Amino acid sequence: MAADGPILGSRPMSIAHPLTEPAVDDAHRDRSLHRELRLFSLYRIFEAALLALVVFSPIGTLIGSLHAPAAAQGTAVAYLLFASVVYWRTRWHADNFTRLVLLAIVVDILVATVITHAITGARAGVALLLLFNIAASALFLKQRVALIVAGAASVALFVEFVWYSFEPGSIQRPLAETMMYAVAYLAVAALASMMGRQMHATQELADRRGAEAANLAEINELIIRRMRTGVLLVDGTGQIRLANEAAMALLRDDDDISPLGVHGQMLSQLAPDLSQRLGEWARTGKSDETPMHYGHDDAEVLPRFVRLLGHGDATLVFLDDTSMLSRRAESITLAAMGRFSASLAHEIRNPLAAINYAAQLLEESHDLTTSDRRLLQIIHQQCMRTNGIVESVLGLARRERAQPEHVDMVSFAENFIEDYKLIASEDNAKLQLTGGLGMLDAMFDQRHLQQVLTALVNNAVRYGRMPGEPARISIHLEHGASGPVLSILDRGPGIPDAVVPQLFRPFFTTSDNGTGLGLYIANELCRANEAKLEYVSVPGGGACFRISLPQQQTLLKQ
Numbered sequence: 390m391a392a393d394g395p396i397l398g399s400r401p402m403s404i405a406h407p408l409t410e411p412a413v414d415d416a417h418r419d420r421s422l423h424r425e426l427r428l429f430s431l432y433r434i435f436e437a438a439l440l441a442l443v444v445f446s447p448i449g450t451l452i453g454s455l456h457a458p459a460a461a462q463g464t465a466v467a468y469l470l471f472a473s474v475v476y477w478r479t480r481w482h483a484d485n486f487t488r489l490v491l492l493a494i495v496v497d498i499l500v501a502t503v504i505t506h507a508i509t510g511a512r513a514g515v516a517l518l519l520l521f522n523i524a525a526s527a528l529f530l531k532q533r534v535a536l537i538v539a540g541a542a543s544v545a546l547f548v549e550f551v552w553y554s555f556e557p558g559s560i561q562r563p564l565a566e567t568m569m570y571a572v573a574y575l576a577v578a579a580l581a582s583m584m585g586r587q588m589h590a591t592q593e594l595a596d597r598r599g600a601e602a603a604n605l606a607e608i609n610e611l612i613i614r615r616m617r618t619g620v621l622l623v624d625g626t627g628q629i630r631l632a633n634e635a636a637m638a639l640l641r642d643d644d645d646i647s648p649l650g651v652h653g654q655m656l657s658q659l660a661p662d663l664s665q666r667l668g669e670w671a672r673t674g675k676s677d678e679t680p681m682h683y684g685h686d687d688a689e690v691l692p693r694f695v696r697l698l699g700h701g702d703a704t705l706v707f708l709d710d711t712s713m714l715s716r717r718a719e720s721i722t723l724a725a726m727g728r729f730s731a732s733l734a735h736e737i738r739n740p741l742a743a744i745n746y747a748a749q750l751l752e753e754s755h756d757l758t759t760s761d762r763r764l765l766q767i768i769h770q771q772c773m774r775t776n777g778i779v780e781s782v783l784g785l786a787r788r789e790r791a792q793p794e795h796v797d798m799v800s801f802a803e804n805f806i807e808d809y810k811l812i813a814s815e816d817n818a819k820l821q822l823t824g825g826l827g828m829l830d831a832m833f834d835q836r837h838l839q840q841v842l843t844a845l846v847n848n849a850v851r852y853g854r855m856p857g858e859p860a861r862i863s864i865h866l867e868h869g870a871s872g873p874v875l876s877i878l879d880r881g882p883g884i885p886d887a888v889v890p891q892l893f894r895p896f897f898t899t900s901d902n903g904t905g906l907g908l909y910i911a912n913e914l915c916r917a918n919e920a921k922l923e924y925v926s927v928p929g930g931g932a933c934f935r936i937s938l939p940q941q942q943t944l945l946k947q
Contacts (some may be wrong), residue, residue, distance in 0.1 A: 415520050422529070423479060428485055429525050430476040433493065436518055437469040438506060438942055443511065449713075461507035468500045487530065494526040494538050500547040506552060516546070516570045523574050524814065527581035539578035543571030549677060605670055618707055619690070625702025639690055639708055641685040663692060667706065670694045680711055734779045741779075745772040775837070789919040791834040798829040798873055798938070802864050818850045820860055824866035831873045831938040837914040841922070844907040845934050847878040852899075853879025853932055873938040880931045892924055 399875070406910070410666050444458075444465040479486075480841075493747040502520040505512045509631050523542055527535035548569045562856040613620055619636030623629055629652065632640075662681060670676050673696075680689040689711045697703040731758035747767045751757065758767070806820050846862060865876040891897045895909040915936060925933040 427479040428478045433472040437472040441465040441469050442671055457507040464503045490526050490529040497522045498542045498545050502549045506549050524577045524581040527578045528585035532582035535578045535582040539574040542574045546570055606875050621706040623656050623704050629654050737779055793832040793918055796831050797831050798831050798866055799826055820862045821861050824865050829866050829873050833918050841911045841914050844911040849879040855883030875936045879935045883930055883932050
């Protein structure tokens with residue numbers, strides 16, 4: 390007796406906990422039992438039809454004369470109707486098929502008893518048919534109930550034997566035959582019941598193991614699909630058979646990362662360089678350790694190749710995103726830098742405080758000229774600005790929140806240019822404001838904005854000049870699609886395309902004297918103020934760093 394088990398790979402399927410035992414699908418087992426019960430009921434209809442054929446056709450004369458024609462005919466008709474009703478009932482989902490089986494076998498015993506008495510020559514055949522019915526019903530019943538049914542059939546045999554023996558003109562039957570049938574009923578019922586229990590246990594075990602296998606397959610599929618390492622299965626012809634989401638995110642340029650989107654495609658069409666490297670590995674057995682660049686973020690990917698089977702042509706391609714390891718190393722380095730900057734800030738603040746205090750004492754002197762006092766004012770302003778930079782670096786290391794406020798960008802840029810001209814000569818840099826706007830409101834932390842502009846302008850002064858000429862820098866203000874836009878433009882040689890993806894990475898610099906933190910800190914400060922800093926190439930030469938500022942809040946305008 391086989392029950393319908395779960396189909397491996399079917400969708401959808403719930404994933405059971407791997408440490409718990411999956412529940413056996415009772416619905417599948419019940420459907421299997423009802424299907425077998427329908428087959429048993431269909432066999433009963435065949436028995437009833439055969440009995441009707443014996444009773445109502447001349448074929449019955451070949452078996453023997455009818456001892457009680459009226460009883461035989463009535464029983465045959467009633468049994469055929471009953472068998473049809475039972476079969477119709479099994480067509481629908483029965484609430485309790487055990488009761489139906491028990492009722493049907495009781496009717497089988499009664500019909501067999503009546504027919505055995507009515508048709509004297511059919512006694513052996515009817516007993517054998519009843520033997521099959523008892524064995525089949527024992528598969529659906531408990532062993533105790535099956536033995537009771539077999540005992541009832543044995544009792545019915547003895548009752549019919551006594552009933553027939555007391556009728557006038559009856560032929561004496563051997564008692565040993567009746568006893569052998571009774572013993573056969575009991576033995577078959579016991580054996581069939583034991584076999585049924587074993588089959589039920591085997592089927593439940595098979596269902597459980599099937600559910601476990603299906604759950605493990607689902608878990609493995611989920612793990613592979615959610616792995617951060619890209620996985621591709623490529624056959625011997627270079628056709629992609631399987632791919633997970635990480636591989637799709639790396640190899641596809643569009644937003645469709647469904648593994649079904651590349652199933653059946655050629656690897657040479659999707660990733661020609663990866664296909665070429667796979668071919669070299671297949672020929673030489675050596676893998677190139679040079680990272681490859683894929684994805685929207687130009688991530689560094691290191692491919693690894695493994696044979697799926699020892700002598701097969703299919704190959705598993707693992708795509709390791711080494712940029713994740715780089716970012717993790719950067720985060721560790723930045724955390725160490727944060728701890729270092731906290732101790733360094735203390736060492737910087739002490740001389741700053743001394744310089745500022747000395748400048749204040751000098752301002753009290755009456756012998757200073759106007760130009761000297763202006764220089765002292767510059768010293769005081771730069772001390773305050775340096776202290777603000779230290780505070781910003783500490784806030785960045787501690788991930789402190791920015792404190793945005795209303796800023797008139799035009800006025801702020803004009804003041805910045807005036808202050809910057811005090812510390813940068815015209816021979817070194819020429820700084821101007823463009824845009825022609827009367828007022829441009831934005832939300833930004835002024836300390837952060839001062840530091841961002843200083844970093845970008847210093848970067849333009851250092852790298853944005855042509856040989857033998859001063860840096861020509863423009864601070865351009867305009868209204869963007871989603872808010873104010875501030876751009877820092879220079880007329881220098883520009884930035885190479887190979888360097889652009891790494892501009893805002895910490896500790897990346899093209900100068901021997903640079904720290905590689907200026908653009909990174911500027912980008913982080915912009916993000917802290919919900920602004921976006923990006924590099925924009927300038928046709929004809931030069932560089933442009935654009936800051937898309939958040940629009941001023943409505944409540945702050947009032």
